[in-house]
Amino acid sequence: MRADQTSTKNYQLFSDYHTHPQGHRVQSYTQALLQPWADSARRLGLLDIAFTDHDRYHAGIDFDEIERLRDRNPDLQIRAGIELDNDPIHSAAGRNWIEKHWDKLDFVLGSIHFLDRDDQMFDSVPDGAAQFEGRNIDAIYANYFSRVREIAATGLIDCLAHLDLVKNVEGMRVSVPVTERIAGADGDCRGDERIASPRQSL
Numbered sequence: 001m002r003a004d005q006t007s008t009k010n011y012q013l014f015s016d017y018h019t020h021p022q023g024h025r026v027q028s029y030t031q032a033l034l035q036p037w038a039d040s041a042r043r044l045g046l047l048d049i050a051f052t053d054h055d056r057y058h059a060g061i062d063f064d065e066i067e068r069l070r071d072r073n074p075d076l077q078i079r080a081g082i083e084l085d086n087d088p089i090h091s092a093a094g095r096n097w098i099e100k101h102w103d104k105l106d107f108v109l110g111s112i113h114f115l116d117r118d119d120q121m122f123d124s125v126p127d128g129a130a131q132f133e134g135r136n137i138d139a140i141y142a143n144y145f146s147r148v149r150e151i152a153a154t155g156l157i158d159c160l161a162h163l164d165l166v167k168n169v170e171g172m173r174v175s176v177p178v179t180e181r182i183a184g185a186d187g188d189c190r191g192d193e194r195i196a197s198p199r200q201s202l
């Protein structure tokens with residue numbers, strides 16, 4: 001099929017493992033917070049969802065509330081998860097939290113949102129792009145993928161989130177295709193292999 005052709009197949013997404021019920025701030029898990037996510041999943045025809053708030057909001061995660069939600073929505077597979085960032089300020093505590101709650105976590109996303117600045121995700125819109133002004137783009141990509149390898153090497157993550165996030169920043173054009181950068185990485189950072197196999201099925 002050509003790249004500009006539209007598929008005639010009707011693909012149906014069956015799962016979503018990247019959701020932020022707390023919406024980028026600490027909001028304790030309650031049925032009122034979580035049930036709309038189950039309702040929305042059902043409406044979209046999803047069978048399987050994971051809650052993966054960023055690790056800096058781990059204080060809001062409540063495994064008992066997830067269990068209650070499972071009881072109330074037996075038709076859905078509902079997984080307890082988290083998105084582990086490389087947040088220089090918060091993610092050390094996030095990693096500790098993940099290790100402490102390892103047995104209750106079904107799924108851990110790993111993601112690189114931080115490069116030069118400790119206090120700003122580089123993909124913040126529109127301010128994050130300022131981190132890259134006047135910089136060598138290939139060097140930024142190399143830096144980004146070295147951090148991807150680092151987070152994969154923690155052994156804590158089941159899947160890498162938005163592996164090519166660095167290319168989303170406005171003005172980022174690279175001389176080497178992202179796929180070659182990934183293939184050239186020492187160590188296996190191909191998160192796609194693990195998407196379909198969460199560590200623990202419920």
Ligand SMILES: [Zn+2]
Nearest residue numbers: 018020083161
């Ligand atoms: Zn996310």
Ligand SMILES: [Zn+2]
Nearest residue numbers: 083111113161
């Ligand atoms: Zn993310």
